[in-house]
Amino acid sequence: MKIGIIGSSLAGLVAGKKLGQAGHEVTVIEKTRTLGGRMATLDDGEGNIFDYGISHFHANNPDFVSFVNYLKEENLVDEWSSRFEYFDGSQLHDLNPNRSPELHYASTRGFSRVAQKLSRWVDIKSSVQAGGLTYIGADRTKKRAWMINLTDVSVFECDAVIIATPATVAYGILMTAQDETPARRIIRHVDEFNYDPSFTVMASYRNQEVPDWDAVECAGEHLKWVINESSKRDNADTSLVIHSSAAFARNNKEEDPQKAASGLLQQVARITGQDWIAQPTAEHYHYWQYASCRNPIDERFMELEMEEAPLALIGDYLGGNSAESSYLSGLRLAEYWNEKYELARV
Ligand SMILES: Cc1cc2nc3c(=O)[nH]c(=O)nc-3n(C[C@H](O)[C@H](O)[C@H](O)COP(=O)(O)OP(=O)(O)OC[C@H]3O[C@@H](n4cnc5c(N)ncnc54)[C@H](O)[C@@H]3O)c2cc1C
Incomplete structure (x- = not known):
């Protein structure tokens, strides 16, 4: 499968690495210039390194x-x-x-070096923000099921999407696909995170x-x-x-x-x-x-029930607000998808 992952979080990069190693074609779309999200590091150029997130x-x-x-x-x-x-x-x-x-x-x-290390298994599109999703699975003239709409007005077409951003951002992205997909149930759920x-x-x-x-x-x-x-x-x-x-x-x-x-x-x-x-x-x-x-839940990932157009949400709000929960969120989804979509791999 060609998989688009929105957000170079620890969860996103771990999922990307594991799916990439299983033979999927993975691209991570990251809105900032640097990778890692809240695994953030400043090098002040004066010999000082600050981990200013985790x-x-x-x-x-x-x-x-x-x-x-x-x-x-x-x-x-x-x-x-x-x-x-x-x-x-x-x-x-x-x-x-x-x-x-x-x-x-x-x-x-x-910590940003950890993100750099993990990014070796995926393609990276940085400094570009995902603004929304278009479901094109039902359109037989198109090859891919999803279009990730980017704020530089380009699009990224893929078979499967993983949203690896904070829940509030995932909510905004999912809202753009609510009319064509059964996303409403997840949207209601995601809206509850603060x-x-x-x-x-x-x-x-x-x-x-x-x-x-x-x-x-x-x-x-x-x-x-x-x-x-x-x-x-x-x-x-x-x-x-x-x-x-x-x-x-x-x-x-x-x-x-x-x-x-x-x-x-x-x-x-x-x-x-x-x-x-x-x-x-x-x-x-x-x-x-x-x-x-403020209110993480005890689930590792959330998935939209669309076999022909896989979409899932991962992040540290699923499991518990820590690097460990973020890692496990990405890992468990990748293990699940590697098993589920093994035969569909292209
Ligand atoms: C101040 C602070 C202190 C912390 N202290 C600890 C600690 O002591 N121990 C601990 O275990 N954890 C700590 N954490 C939490 C830890 O940093 C996170 O659990 C971990 O980094 C993983 O987060 P994540 O994978 O859910 O996503 P994030 O790190 O939030 O990554 C999301 C990524 O998505 C990108 N993105 C967002 N919107 C878009 C879009 N529209 N298009 C493309 N990309 C987008 C973001 O730029 C970011 O790179 C701390 C966090 C902060 C901020």
């Missing part, structure tokens, strides 16, 4: 554990020591009492000693996580990534990002007692509109 993850499922072992062998991830502190809203504690006893893994060279935003600051500090904590988990009003990137790899400068709370992101969406960042940095300086944090040498920002799904 910061670390756990691995429990045996399939995901073996993927993580492969990434370890490739020197892309490693166990991350867990000197976590916890800010309860008024006080900083040495060790986060809510800390998971599981191992933490972090990227050694930036997301929290996050405002993220990446800050570097020249000639500053690296803090002796790896991360601070925050239960305060404005902050969610402070991550010490310098504890993951040898960055040239001391580097921090700060994720705001959802409430802070919502309240400051229209604000000048520099002002919002300054407010967060001052709070981190106050909480940790490390005044220098308020005065970075350089800073960058990112607003995550879909940082985390």
